[in-house]
Amino acid sequence: MLWFVGMGLAGAGSIPADAKNVIEQAEMVYLEGFTSIVTESDERALEEMAGGKIIPARRWMVEDGKEILDNARTKKVVLVSYGDPYTATTHIELRTRAAELNIPTGSIHAASILASAVGECGLHHYKMGRTATVTRDPRAASTPYRIIYENLVSGSHTVLLLEYDQDGGFFLDPGDALGLLIEYEKEQRRGVITDELFAVIASRIGMKGQSIVAGRISSLKGYDFGAPPHAVIIPGGLHFTESEALSASAKCLDAPSDNSERMPSIPQQMVKKYVPMVRDAMKTIEALEDNPPEYGHVLENAGHYLRDAEEFMGKGEGELAVLSVGYADGLVDALRMARGIDRVQ
Known part of the structure; x- marks a missing residue:
């Protein structure tokens, strides 16, 4: 059997009780650390739960899936990941392949950055649009740029996930992510990403040292957002209750402003x-x-x-x-x- 277990946002300390039971009873526990940072203390805590060694699951191992699926045919196997297990499409694909091989699967969900960051900022979940990922490759900026534009036209908010490279220990800085989009705007000249665009930087959500900073891009330039993980939220149309909640929950360098009002279709x-x-x-x-x-x-x-x-x-x-x-x-x-x-x- 193959279990997919989410650790939530605060690491091993936020693992649900049901998940602990599953990990304790598992014969093999894989720890996936390529979607976000997993600390050494979290690894040690998981080893104590599992009563033995945790197997690191690199991206290639989960994408290939062969070792994990082969073991799950005859053993109780657990794949542990940061946040919710099905935030990553790689995990969904692995579960689909398990089902095709008649390998039973189970899921234990936990808090996800997609839901938690939005709620912590005081934004309405029903106004969320498509999510996008920003990478350090300037050529890949077209997709998040287009998604931001489409969401703004419809009045929706955009969550931008930032590239994390487990092998290189690299996490894209929010300021650099916004800089990449500004550079792409110079090619497009459609007025989507400007200095007046209001953005929210949600850092270390659910962890010690959580921080939410918001303001126009012109005000956010050069700001030190601290250690990762980070997410960037581009609000669309703001209801007055969202503006009030954002002002109360975040350090606002500028008053919250409606980005959709100025965005023609x-x-x-x-x-x-x-x-x-x-x-x-x-x-x-x-x-x-x-x-x-x-x-x-x-x-x-x-x-x-x-x-x-x-x-x-x-x-x-x-x-x-x-x-x-x-x-x-x-x-x-x-x-x-x-x-x-x-x-x-």
Whole structure:
């Protein structure tokens, strides 16, 4: 049998009583330490529970899974991990493979950083959007950047997990994580990650020395957040009760601010940009002499499409708004090409 056991956020001291019983009765106990830091004192405490040596489970061992699954066929095996066992997709995949091999599995859940950090900051769980991971590789910044943007547009909060390299003893600093996103913003120029963006740095949640610091990125630059583990939360739309709770629970370098208020959707950005451009092109064509009579009908229809786009946008129907702008632009573009007018970008 294969048990998946979570240690929670405070290490071995926060292991549930049921989990202790499972560990004590286990024939083999693997300790996974690649998703977050596990201290030597936690290892010693687990060894005492298990009544023997704990087997370190490196990332490759859990991803490969062969040794763990082979032993679980005939022995009672436990895989212990920081937080909740199923926060890591690697563990879920291992459980799936065990089920396919008809190896019985069991689960003992514990506190996860995804839930605990949000609650400690006073934010509402039902407003959480997709989670993302920030790594030290600048090329990987596109995914968290896109997820932050999508969450902000919908008014949702984003939890950013930071890269941890067990073998190298490396934990990405929150300031460096925000710096990577700022650098990526310079390429995108969509106004997602700016100095005015309000962020929350949750450090050592559930441990001694817990710290929550919040403020605009401009205020967080150069701040010493202390030892890991850390998580970064980018709030979306803030209810007034969230702002009050955040002010009470965190060291706020700036007053909490709603990041979603200033974040237009892609349709809003497109309509704002292209409607004036199409209207200017229409005026240019209207000012020409000797336009055929049918040009007036085409321009009139283009004008209707632009008004439709603005009405759709007002109703929150962004896709229809973009389509309407596209139809108007296509009509005007055809007239422009017919008269040999260069397109103004």
